[in-house]
Amino acid sequence: MRAVLTAVSDRYEAGLVTAIERSRELVVARRCADLADLLAAASAGLARVALVSGELRELDRSALDHLARAGVAVVGVHGPADEVSETRLRQLGLDVVVAADADTEALEGACVAVLQTAAADAPVADADWVPGSAEAEPDGVGRAEGRVVAVWGPTGAPGRTTVAVTVAAELAASGTPTLLVDADTYGGCVAQTLSLLDEAPGLAAAVRAAEHGTLDVAALARLAPEVTPGLRVLTGLPTAERWPEIGAAALERVLTLARQVTAVTVVDCGFSLEDDEELSYDTLAPRRNAPTLTALSLADTVLAVGAGEPIGLQRLVRGLRALGALPCPDPVVVVNRVRAEAVGWHPERRIRDALQRFAGVRSPYLVPDDRSALDAALLSGRTLTEEAPGSPARLALAELAGSLAPAGDPVSRRERRARRRWVAGPV
Ligand SMILES: Nc1ncnc2c1ncn2[C@@H]1O[C@H](COP(=O)(O)OP(=O)(O)OP(=O)(O)O)[C@@H](O)[C@H]1O
Ligand SMILES: [Mg+2]
Structure with missing residues (x-):
């Protein structure tokens, strides 16, 4: 089972959590109330993946950078058919995004995809780095x-x-x-x-x-x-x-x-x-x-x-x-x-x-x-x-x-x- 953090707007939270609860691969580690809560949960190592909606207040590159450094991969969540929100999430650098009404299978796929991307992007060990x-x-x-x-x-x-x-x-x-x-x-x-x-x-x-x-x-x-x-x-x-x-x-x-x-x-x-x-x-x-x-x-x-x-x-x-x-x-x-x-x-x-x-x-x-x-x-x-x-x-x-x-x-x-x-x- 993969532990998941959620930090999504109230409108979508219940639906998303229900979809995750139906999954055999995902489990909700914490429903975060706001960005500070999410960053704290990430720093505490509660999960390796987070579902985050574009409307989350103060969500910006620094916050995403903090999550990445805490080893948490982020799936962006946008409103159904909300292209503006989807574009913003992508401009923030999120490669994997899902609609808030995604079903269990789509959420599982998104979490697997974002974890694979994060693993591929992981920095090489210092010892591998050659100056020049x-x-x-x-x-x-x-x-x-x-x-x-x-x-x-x-x-x-x-x-x-x-x-x-x-x-x-x-x-x-x-x-x-x-x-x-x-x-x-x-x-x-x-x-x-x-x-x-x-x-x-x-x-x-x-x-x-x-x-x-x-x-x-x-x-x-x-x-x-x-x-x-x-x-x-x-x-x-x-x-x-x-x-x-x-x-x-x-x-x-x-x-x-x-x-x-x-x-x-x-x-x-x-x-x-x-x-x-x-x-x-x-x-x-x-x-x-x-x-x-x-x-x-x-x-x-x-x-x-x-x-x-x-x-x-x-x-x-x-x-x-x-x-x-x-x-x-x-x-x-x-x-x-x-x-x-x-x-x-x-x-x-x-x-x-x-x-x-x-x-x-x-x-x-x-x-x-x-x-x-x-x-x-x-x-x-x-x-x-x-x-x-x-x-x-x-x-x-x-x-x-x-x-x-x-x-x-x-x-x-x-x-x-x-x-x-x-x-x-x-x-
Ligand atoms: N080759 C040069 N011959 C004479 N004066 C120079 C030469 N290169 C730079 N200066 C002068 O030295 C002063 C400091 O240069 P500059 O502002 O480029 O340095 P800096 O390292 O960027 O400094 P800072 O720490 O203030 O950022 C400036 O007045 C500049 O005109
Ligand atoms: Mg200078």
Whole structure:
């Protein structure tokens, strides 16, 4: 017998429970009154499957993520012939849904199906995970989805945003449709850097839509305006204290959708890699570093940006060690603001030697210190690509972007349709 939790609206509960009681395979473990009751029952391990109706208050991606982490697979329940409710359940990510008037056999089938799907989707054991395996895949082969590039760097403002913005702008300028996402929960400033309204809804609204199951291609296109041809931007939080709004599960949905509609998604991450969940022991509390950790874990490429001076390099070396312990690809190392004044003559050679010696890094990208070009770009609110195309910093970052451009990805027909809607979507 399979134990089942139910959390469905009063209208349908009696009928569903009666149908389950007729089953020889299913038994009701608990009739949950609301979402909190359901989450508590799931955390207590009362059942491995739950029947949840779309009308359940506050049912969103975070709640479903919590259920998944508790090992509970969810069957969505919609009103008979209620297409709106069915669509919403599917947008929330539920693959198996049934009508509230389903008979015993249909309910048994749905529970078996959702448990099989959950087993197939279960994450591979940590020991099976090989850092850098994404890079082992030959570029473009069998890859129908867009890539995610996470730009990370330690504390001390080494230039994460500069690298993220410029790389995204370069990719777009070279004909690769690109989405730039500001996911820095400690003070994202992509909006200011590009002179966009900092009260633009951006990522916070996209995440909210994802939480409520209403994020689709058109909504994402509306929230991510095109700032230069081929470059769309999801701006960050207007104020850093709103960080609890960016939930990991919803950000994952945003990035997953982005993969379907744009060739490259560049994510400007925060600096901290600490897992706040482990620190607090409270699995329901919002986690400030979760967006960074989520972006890193979904990334096909990680750029690790460090500052080209002694303290910055030391932080970078430590940061690379911390990155090595996370489930993300081996990073491409970028050292920014390289200058002789900070490290001595022949700064490139010294930095390469130090990184090779202390972190085993073989060929870092080096970006020269270029105060005048960066200041001019910030002052005009434009990208380096537009403002100072001949500047040394831009040329170095263009080379880096060139190495990230996807090489002739085969694009499926479904994806091409989605991308057309995205390109044509309202700005
Ligand atoms: N190559 C460079 N040459 C000169 N100045 C640079 C260079 N790269 C970045 N800067 C400047 O350094 C400052 C910090 O850069 P940026 O905002 O990109 O860093 P960050 O790592 O995103 O910082 P934060 O921790 O604030 O998010 C900015 O004023 C930027 O213009
Ligand atoms: Mg920044």
